[in-house]
Amino acid sequence: MDLGRYLGARARLVERALAARFPPDRTRLRRAMRYSLLAGGKRVRPILALAAGEVCGAPPRLVLPFACAVEMIHTYSLVHDDLPAMDDDDLRRGKPTSHRVWGEGLAILVGDALLTEAFRAMADARGVPAPRALRAVGEVAAAAGETGMVGGQALDLAAEGSRASLRRVQGIHRRKTGALLRSAVRVGALVAGADTPTLRRLTAYGEHLGLGFQIADDILDAAGGPETDGRTDRELGKATYPGVLGLAGARAAAARERDAALAALRGLARAEPLRALAAYVVARAS
Numbered sequence: 001m002d003l004g005r006y007l008g009a010r011a012r013l014v015e016r017a018l019a020a021r022f023p024p025d026r027t028r029l030r031r032a033m034r035y036s037l038l039a040g041g042k043r044v045r046p047i048l049a050l051a052a053g054e055v056c057g058a059p060p061r062l063v064l065p066f067a068c069a070v071e072m073i074h075t076y077s078l079v080h081d082d083l084p085a086m087d088d089d090d091l092r093r094g095k096p097t098s099h100r101v102w103g104e105g106l107a108i109l110v111g112d113a114l115l116t117e118a119f120r121a122m123a124d125a126r127g128v129p130a131p132r133a134l135r136a137v138g139e140v141a142a143a144a145g146e147t148g149m150v151g152g153q154a155l156d157l158a159a160e161g162s163r164a165s166l167r168r169v170q171g172i173h174r175r176k177t178g179a180l181l182r183s184a185v186r187v188g189a190l191v192a193g194a195d196t197p198t199l200r201r202l203t204a205y206g207e208h209l210g211l212g213f214q215i216a217d218d219i220l221d222a223a224g225g226p227e228t229d230g231r232t233d234r235e236l237g238k239a240t241y242p243g244v245l246g247l248a249g250a251r252a253a254a255a256r257e258r259d260a261a262l263a264a265l266r267g268l269a270r271a272e273p274l275r276a277l278a279a280y281v282v283a284r285a286s
Helices: 003-021 028-037 044-055 060-081 098-102 104-123 130-144 149-159 166-192 196-223 241-264 272-283
Strands: none
Touching: 003 044, 003 060, 003 272, 028 060, 028 098, 028 104, 044 060, 044 166, 044 196, 044 272, 060 104, 060 130, 060 149, 060 166, 098 104, 104 130, 130 149, 130 166, 149 166, 166 196, 166 241, 196 241, 196 272, 241 272
């Protein structure tokens, strides 16, 4: 398949939906929210949700509110990660970070608002049976909170400057980054009403893809790749795969996660976008 065309079409769909949910407004909060939310990016997480929904027979319009909610939560996490109390970054996607433009206080409120509005977007969704919608909301909440992304960030902060084991790095990555990526896949499947065997396979795919994604990010950061903004993981004393395994070992680990993600999809119809995404995510760091 033409992955570039697919990604472009789905990213535009997400962009339009996000812009419609947050139309221009004169208030500083709305302008600051749009500054971060509509700043570009590949929209990998919402595209994963849409693609997983398609595997299970759901049209994109049905999954779109949930896909946008996942992207809003991802954006909130980036705004907060960039704050001086966290990574203290000046740039995000080549542009000044939210707190550099709007101030720390408003940047905190931007993150708070995006997180809250994400749940309103899911609550406002139409056409999804209530039990499916409720499961999807619970899935996102678990991935975003203490047992997922926020918990992983806390582990990441605790590990700064220490000598980390492979097991510790895996634990951080599975929660800090992997949980929301896994959730994006599961949300698409849950909204579509996936049967248990299909949901199990898509869950395995999401788990391996999520870990492979973060390993690839670690490699790009260590190698000084074009996607690197702000201070490096080494400067921040982060626990990373290259720090534990070296670059060659980290690349091998990323390839293993890609292969496991692809294996989980074996035999699934309409899964070509997910297969292509797994290959793309790891190829970034090869």
